[in-house]
Amino acid sequence: MKLNTLSVRDFKNAENERIAFTDGVNIIYGDNAAGKTNLLEAIFLFATGKSFRGGKDKDFIRFGQDTAYIEIEFEEKSGPQKMGIRLFKNQKKQIFRGGVQVTKLSEYLGLFRAVIFTPDHLNLVKGSPEFRRRFIDIAICQSFPRYVASISEYNRILAQKNAFLKNKIDSDELLEVYNERLAQLASVITQNRYKYICRLEKEAEAFQRDMTDGAEKLTLAYNSQAGEGFESIEEIRKRYAELFRQKSEQEKQKGISLYGPHKDDFLIYINGKNARQFASQGQQRSAVLSLKLAEGELSKKLTGEYPVFLLDDILSELDARRKRYILEKTQEKQVIITGCEKEFFAGLEQIASRNKIYVENGKCFYT
Numbered sequence: 279m280k281l282n283t284l285s286v287r288d289f290k291n292a293e294n295e296r297i298a299f300t301d302g303v304n305i306i307y308g309d310n311a312a313g314k315t316n317l318l319e320a321i322f323l324f325a326t327g328k329s330f331r332g333g334k335d336k337d338f339i340r341f342g343q344d345t346a347y348i349e350i351e352f353e354e355k356s357g358p359q360k361m362g363i364r365l366f367k368n369q370k371k372q373i374f375r376g377g378v379q380v381t382k383l384s385e386y387l388g389l390f391r392a393v394i395f396t397p398d399h400l401n402l403v404k405g406s407p408e409f410r411r412r413f414i415d416i417a418i419c420q421s422f423p424r425y426v427a428s429i430s431e432y433n434r435i436l437a438q439k440n441a442f443l444k445n446k447i448d449s450d451e452l453l454e455v456y457n458e459r460l461a462q463l464a465s466v467i468t469q470n471r472y473k474y475i476c477r478l479e480k481e482a483e484a485f486q487r488d489m490t491d492g493a494e495k496l497t498l499a500y501n502s503q504a505g506e507g508f509e510s511i512e513e514i515r516k517r518y519a520e521l522f523r524q525k526s527e528q529e530k531q532k533g534i535s536l537y538g539p540h541k542d543d544f545l546i547y548i549n550g551k552n553a554r555q556f557a558s559q560g561q562q563r564s565a566v567l568s569l570k571l572a573e574g575e576l577s578k579k580l581t582g583e584y585p586v587f588l589l590d591d592i593l594s595e596l597d598a599r600r601k602r603y604i605l606e607k608t609q610e611k612q613v614i615i616t617g618c619e620k621e622f623f624a625g626l627e628q629i630a631s632r633n634k635i636y637v638e639n640g641k642c643f644y645t
């Protein structure tokens with residue numbers, strides 16, 4: 279996968295910019311608040327339809343304007359591609375593929391693939407289960423776009439069930455209808471996530487071993503209320519159906535749904551110990567780095583091509599050894615890194631000669 283250009287018009291603090299990217303490492307540098315992360319955010323929108331920083335569509339539009347437009351040209355295995363996104367203040371965004379509007383997420387998800395890595399990703403170890411679930415779901419959606427339909431339907435029915443429980447509606451029949459469909463969707467979600475985590479573990483384990491000269495073994499465990507063993511989808515469905523039946527009184531009492539894959543999590547272990555509790559800051563950073571590199575490696579195995587790596591401001595967070603490690607491991611892939619000037623040119627001579635874009639007040643200059 280190679281990103282050739284990004285064009286932005288009235289996107290956040292950028293008025294009208296077009297940037298060309300090269301193979302290998304691309305550097306976006308400039309002062310704080312210049313607009314570096316905004317550019318990565320624009321690129322990442324094409325991979326998932328959502329910002330990695332959160333926020334609504336209207337927040338992307340430059341202050342004082344009514345609409346924003348962003349476009350990328352890239353090459354993937356089936357040939358050159360062009361995608362565009364038009365964002366509106368009071369209207370759903372429009373997405374274009376080769377100039378033609380597409381309406382379903384599944385029609386464009388997975389076409390442009392990217393791995394994002396920011397200092398926030400330390401939350402993969404330290405943060406709440408929600409952060410980890412989002413990480414797996416986004417990764418799976420990029421490689422298996424149809425998975426998004428299961429997630430969307432699950433969330434929609436879960437919201438209906440929660441409204442039902444909250445309003446104390448007295449209809450066991452309706453609750454059964456919700457639970458039956460939720461059990462079907464839950465089994466698909468849990469099995470997909472479990473399989474993804476098993477494959478991710480293999481890749482991440484190799485990176486962690488390599489980075490620590492064999493001293494650290496990283497393992498992952500998928501943790502679900504549906505018990506253990508996720509080989510048979512029918513078996514998982516039955517377990518969820520039974521769980522929902524058993525717990526329906528408790529859920530009615532609390533007025534909220536307490537069981538299902540929206541409560542799942544995965545745990546990260548280093549040498550058999552839970553990384554969240556026992557790993558040092560440095561070990562946690564290495565584990566996150568291994569997981570992110572593993573995400574890219576797995577994407578390559580599942581789709582046949584490396585995704586584009588977007589590294590936002592992580593150089594300031596990593597020590598020299600880990601900085602070198604990530605640059606070495608992404609060398610042959612396309613990488614777009616943002617940061618402040620001094621981080622790039624201190625001890626990183628090997629990348630100082632690469633494509634460099636200086637950003638100031640949303641304006642981009644080649645240097």
Ligand SMILES: Nc1ncnc2c1ncn2[C@@H]1O[C@H](COP(=O)(O)OP(=O)(O)OP(=O)(O)O)[C@@H](O)[C@H]1O
Nearest residue numbers: 290291309310311312313314315316337339340341
């Ligand atoms: N809708 C908008 N319209 C205009 N400007 C915006 C909009 N949204 C955000 N900004 C501006 O964009 C700037 C932040 O850009 P960004 O986060 O990309 O900075 P950065 O270069 O990554 O900085 P840092 O080095 O601190 O991470 C802020 O000054 C903010 O006010």
Ligand SMILES: [Mg+2]
Nearest residue numbers: 314315316591
């Ligand atoms: Mg930034």
